[in-house]
Amino acid sequence: MTESHHPNLPITRDGDIATVTFNRPEARNAFNLSMWQGLADTMAALSADDTLRCVILRGSGPESFSAGADIKGFETERGTAASEAIYARVFHDGMQSVRLCQHPVVAAIEGVCMGGGAGIATMCDFRVGDIGIRMGITACKLSLWYPYAEIAPVIALVGSAVVTEMLIEGRIFNGREAYEKGLLSRLAADGKVQEEALALAGRIAEGAPLAARFHKAAIRRLGEGGPITEAEELASSGFALTEDFQGAVQAFKARRKPVWHGR
């Protein structure tokens, strides 16, 4: 058991794969202010650990991935200019910590995946769910405005028309719809979400770690727009001098499986 950074966000580790569990079942794993901060702290710590290859995010049971932001806490946590400024920043830090984690992150989604819970899922690199999930961002039912920085990755996933259905019509998708719309990268058989997510994490962990980190960062960078600088282009050729690439070319020639050293 790895040291955790928040009581509702325990971390477990199996080889080079870490799993963070959203564990607040009495509130369908809804996030309050302290948990958003905890998510930011957790992901920052996992990102800094170069021995990891993949992170899985999941809910504490088959009923809920997460119901999103905890509305019951809004009365004390939000609603004034001062409290909202804090909430918006901490929510943002929690969300972006998933995107900014250097390792690939897999969302293993079962049951309720709503609002900020769906938001966390859209920040992940991969999303696995079964048909029984309920996935939506129904901000329109609370007159809440979903922030720019968290809308942008959803547009990148599913395009502007599906985001419009989610945010303006308030649509909630089951697993098949979510897969067809591109919200899920993989549709698992009923009840096999955790198993599929682990197998996926295993395949990711088998790939070259430096390539996974570069590609995650490069896809995020391209999503942010603006021309790629000459320095960035040059850095992107850096792999050619790494031990991992040179070893892989040798291994290919010798018909051996390459071994990754992360350098």
Place this chain on the structure above:
Amino acid sequence: MTESHHPNLPITRDGDIATVTFNRPEARNAFNLSMWQGLADTMAALSADDTLRCVILRGSGPESFSAGADIKGFETERGTAASEAIYARVFHDGMQSVRLCQHPVVAAIEGVCMGGGAGIATMCDFRVGDIGIRMGITACKLSLWYPYAEIAPVIALVGSAVVTEMLIEGRIFNGREAYEKGLLSRLAADGKVQEEALALAGRIAEGAPLAARFHKAAIRRLGEGGPITEAEELASSGFALTEDFQGAVQAFKARRKPVWHGR
């Protein structure tokens, strides 16, 4: 009956939902110069009406949504540098007025939806059609160049490859293909397009109006690219102090349905 702004573009109103009908059946509802201007005037007026929640655009009968720009009028309306400068501006104003309308806009598509007619549909926030529609932008058959500002929203909807099929191969999609490609947000049962569009407009109208307006503008803003400024970020937290949000949090707690005041 609401005052209309062009004889071929009558407006009807049912509660907080307005419907604009493209009514020129003898030309399959094709748009001439005066109708593009009329569309701009109509959408500007509807956008300015804060009592509205949703706008539906439809054709005058089940045969045609719109055949697009009226080619028969091109001889007098286009073809010189001077006339083209006017046509391009008015066409652009008409198209963009749909995108810029503060309220969500639903295209209820039956039958022919070609060229500029398909263009109008891609400017809407939602597109409902049945399998019998014919949707395409076959500019390649007339050596006409579809403008940048109108291509961009189609890319946002369906990606560059499908736009390429439409503009360069000249593909015309039926309703199922259009749905699978992402051109339609909803595939209605045969002959049930108007019914489905009304039901959709009803669901949109039930949501919080300030959230619908913010999300429509935010999705458009993100589509335009460029970094979100600090002022824009700050403004996006503005909901927290609105009566509608604070009332909705209270209503959630009391298990009541929220009532929207638009402030």
Place this chain on the structure above:
Amino acid sequence: MTESHHPNLPITRDGDIATVTFNRPEARNAFNLSMWQGLADTMAALSADDTLRCVILRGSGPESFSAGADIKGFETERGTAASEAIYARVFHDGMQSVRLCQHPVVAAIEGVCMGGGAGIATMCDFRVGDIGIRMGITACKLSLWYPYAEIAPVIALVGSAVVTEMLIEGRIFNGREAYEKGLLSRLAADGKVQEEALALAGRIAEGAPLAARFHKAAIRRLGEGGPITEAEELASSGFALTEDFQGAVQAFKARRKPVWHGR
């Protein structure tokens, strides 16, 4: 037979359609440094030929479109800072020459379409394949970093989530999956890829050539981001004064088929 620019990249011509064949069957049509340069030279020459309407890229047999970059050559062609700088530039020139070709380009994909071979396909305007193809960019298995300029067009095709599956999980798609994900524009019946690609090229060649060139360039331009300038907007109205447009309006009126002169 048209003059070719590289022994492994013969060009054939049938009317206004040119076909480039990747012809190195002993290496599953894998590209070495000299072939990347040959591809750049070939596409530049075809692009400059205003009598062409469409280019088809294909493999030399039904087994392989292309296996991508030839890993066996990496030991001599890559692996030092100096050699990598050359390789990266030539690879980039070859890839971008397909995107920059003024004529629409169709990839006719059979069999293996991996790595840089899939990369070439994603640079094309259209991709036709049958269910038996194997399409992927498994850079993660070699610790190779796929370059920014070549990732961006794949994101434009299939979105960031599918690119993530390709680059980080190392997924390889068959034809049906590739079609559903948006990697293929058209799924041909088994063994009918070349026939379908030719028919598609024929439809493209029937359309107005100036419109095809403008739309290809415009879609690429919009993908690059940044605001469209006034000069670009103005140029996009240029069609109105062309002989082809004015003739097409006359032909429409007279119910004749238009004839294109490319001016």
